[in-house]
Amino acid sequence: MxxxxxxxxxxxxxxxxxxxxxxxxxxxxxxxxxxxxxxxxxxxxxxxxxxxxxxxxxxxxxxxxxxxxxxxxxxxxxxxxxxxxxxxxxxxxxxxxxxxxxxxxxxxxxxxxxxxxxxxxxxxxxxxxxxxxxxxxxxxxxxFRAYLREDMVIRQLQDGFGLASFSTPSERSRLASLSNETRSFRYATLSPDDLGESPSVDEAELQAYYEAHQADYLRPEQVRLDYIVLDKSTLAQNIEVNDEELREEYARQAADVPRQVSDIVVSIDDQRDEAEARELVATIQSRLAEGEDFAALAREFSDDAASARRGGDLGSVTPGIFGDPFDSTITALEVGQVGEPILFDGALHLLKVTGLDMPSFDELRDQLADQQRMQRIDGEFQQLAQELYDQSFTADDLSSVAEATDLPLQHSEWISRDTDEAPFSEPGVMDAAFSSQVLEEGFNSDVLELGDDRRLVLRVAEHRDQETLPFEQVRDQVREAVIFEKNRSALAQRAEQLIESLRSGEQPSVDWQRADAVGRDAQAPERAVIDAAFSLPRPQQEGPRYGRIALEDGREVVIALDQVGTRDDAAAEGQIATSLRRVEAQSAVGGLFRELNERAEIERH
CATH class of the missing domain: 1.10.4030 (Triger factor/SurA peptide-binding fold)
Structure with missing residues (x-):
């Protein structure tokens, strides 16, 4: 076979x-x-x-x-x-x-x-x-055979690296112990609200902070641009389309999409000749005509056990894969129709199309209309794009280009190289704006292709170099930064005082939250808090271990580690050995790939 x-x-x-x-x-x-x-x-x-x-x-x-x-x-x-x-x-x-x-x-x-x-x-x-x-x-x-062959060859290579790697029993045991370790602890969060009033800040402190952190208040090199965008979708907005054309296009596309197909297979073999098979198919067709369910009849009669269990469902079938008469039958059927029996692959098949792998016409109507408009406007778009090329190449400004092409001349605010503002964030746009030809020599840029359906040409209207913003312009930002640092310092001091009190045996009032038997991979509490708890030494007889962690948002967390435990996971060591081999193999293959990539002659076209 x-x-x-x-x-x-x-x-x-x-x-x-x-x-x-x-x-x-x-x-x-x-x-x-x-x-x-x-x-x-x-x-x-x-x-x-x-x-x-x-x-x-x-x-x-x-x-x-x-x-x-x-x-x-x-x-x-x-x-x-x-x-x-x-x-x-x-x-x-x-x-x-x-x-x-x-x-x-x-x-x-x-x-x-x-x-x-x-x-x-x-x-x-x-x-x-x-x-x-x-x-x-x-x-x-x-x-598929070719793909599978290459896949198995590459797997041989990867498996070879995996077999070459090893770990000692003591390494596996130690890693299993670390992996299964749990920690039970309490933690209390201190926030600026706990400090009461906002700290006072005088002018000298603001000025000193500003002088020490001027790199934080740099304004990058910036330009203001004049630009023209030619957009095919904008040109297409006024093109009229009618439903008849859209339905014809929908039908054309539907003829080529995968179909959801169900199949009742009646085998022709030593136990049943073709005449007997056709007689059985006729019986099934008669019962279908009487209103019986196709899926139920597939479960009762189909000789393909796998699809019969699913009511004959073959899933999604792409025309062009099975060939005739299978493909010609399913492409001719509307959704819900059952075809005449076909002889295929040593059996008679009753095929039913149960669905199309595409949305309904109503769902696609707007998209089809846009496609029709875009197709109709393509010639005008290409002609206007060529005119934009010609006009912008010879012009000393963009105003005359906008007038000649009847396209709007637009103006940007101040923007830098790393702007995320559209359309300037698209590939190549800011490179063109800061090119020597445009920025220094004052020419119009080349016409840039923003995908297949848009063109853009730009010109620098104004330019300013990178500079440190004056203090008065960033005074509010400096004040916020100074207050943040003062609050952080005050919270850190309060956290240290609290820890010293706890270590000395005092019982200060603390709003503790408990975290019991937390593993390294736990999702709560916050990751930074879990990492800090696992960084503390094991508790001794004298009591808990204390520590603190400063969070990025300015809060301070005090941690009391009460107990170190172990999860019961007998399979962990074996899993870790497998993981170690996998990681080492992946690392080796990754290193090999980097070396091969450096030595290879690779050209992307």
Whole structure:
């Protein structure tokens, strides 16, 4: 059976290419379709001369979206992260193969046979379940075998580092003891409110603090900008669209999206010939026509035990994976319809489409309308963008450019290089504003592309250097800082006095809060308080250990450590040994990757 799947997988590329083209086009646009079909290089990166194709990146993105790991609309933002992962995988793969590591077809077969995800109800490998699972995650048998092979080679490498690491019994025992340690303590929080009146501050103190902390009152180098933004969505606002066009577009998109499919499988085998199978299917169709539930009939009659338990549910199926007649049947069905029986993979199938993996027309209407408007305005946008390029290149200002293009001239407030104000926080904008050509020579910037649908050109109107702000301008901020420091100092002194009283055996009035048997990984109280409690020495016979911690917000916490205990966790030492091996292996692999990355010739295109 596995050999049959292996042979058969060689022809699956033709079956999935149409589906891949459609999904790539829908998700990533015409450029992706161009490099998919062209004969030219389509590499997103090369690693030591080995290419990583843009198609590979797109496929990883599609799988992540299909499995719910990547929210819709985040594809472009995530491309760089997925490319980095593929580069790392390629580096480790090259190193492993260079060291003679490999995984044979036979080993892949054994691995596939043993994977529970591909087992039927009897616990045996099922080719039908295998193909269904692969369809759900966007793999063909051929691509999945290749992915699995590379994954196992890299795991061999990682496991080798793990096996090479070790820890002594005493190390494991000590770490287990530390991991299972608990601490019971009391703590009291002192805040500025406990000090009564706000401390007095005179002018000399303010001036002294200001002189000692001038770096805190630096105003960074700043510019005020004139700028013009060309935004396709703004141009598209007045474009009219009608419902008929939108419904046609919805239907076009719906034809290519994954469908929720249910299946009643009637096998043709030694116990049942095709005529008998068709007779049984006819009976099932008759009962469906009488109003019986498809899921109930699937549980009663379907020979695919795995899907029968779920009422025939196959999950999400992408057109282009299974091929005809499966795909042509489900694409022709409306939601809720049951198709005519088809002969496929040695069985008759009754297929029902139970849903589409896309929102309803009403939910998508506004989005579809925006898409239609953007498509219609594209020509005007490109023409206006070219005019913006031409006008801004030759003009000595932006006022004439705004007048020639009929676009508004806008003006910024004072902004610095690290501004988070839109659109200046977008990549490349402030680099252009502070470039020598724009800042020093006084030219208009190049027209900057802010994604596919916006263009921006800017000019520096005013510039001021970095400087320390004058005292009078920051006087209120200085006063707040001085009061904060005085309160912190007073609270620290009060905390020390309280600790001395407690150590001497006095019983001052303290509003204690208790924390019993707190582990290092506890979520409460605050992390800083837990860390401080674990930093204290163990209590002795003379009584608790006392300490204090200053929190970032100015509060002071006094801690009384009463008891050190141990959690009962017999498995901790074994878990720690495993964790140690994992950490050491990860550290070794991380070091290897850094070295490989430094030595490798990596080009991102």
């Amino acid at each position: 596995l050999q049959d799947i292996r042979d058969r997988s060689k022809g699956w590329g033709a079956k999935i290419i149409v589906g891949v083209i459609v999904v790539v086009f829908a998700l990533f646009g015409l450029e992706s379709l161009g490099y998919l079909l062209s004969g030219s290089s389509n590499d997103a990166a090369t690693v030591n001369g080995e290419g990583i194709s843009r198609q590979s990146v797109d496929e990883e993105l599609m799988r992540a979206m299909r499995m719910g790991q990547l929210p819709p609309g985040q594809e472009q933002a995530a491309r760089g992260q997925f490319l980095d992962q593929l580069i790392q995988r390629e580096l480790l793969s090259q190193y492993a193969h260079g060291g003679g590591m490999g995984f044979s077809d036979g080993q892949i077969d054994q691995l596939l046979v043993g994977l529970p995800d591909f087992h039927d109800q009897s616990g045996r490998f099922s080719s039908q379940i295998f193909l269904q699972r692969l369809a759900q995650i966007g793999h063909s048998p051929e691509s």
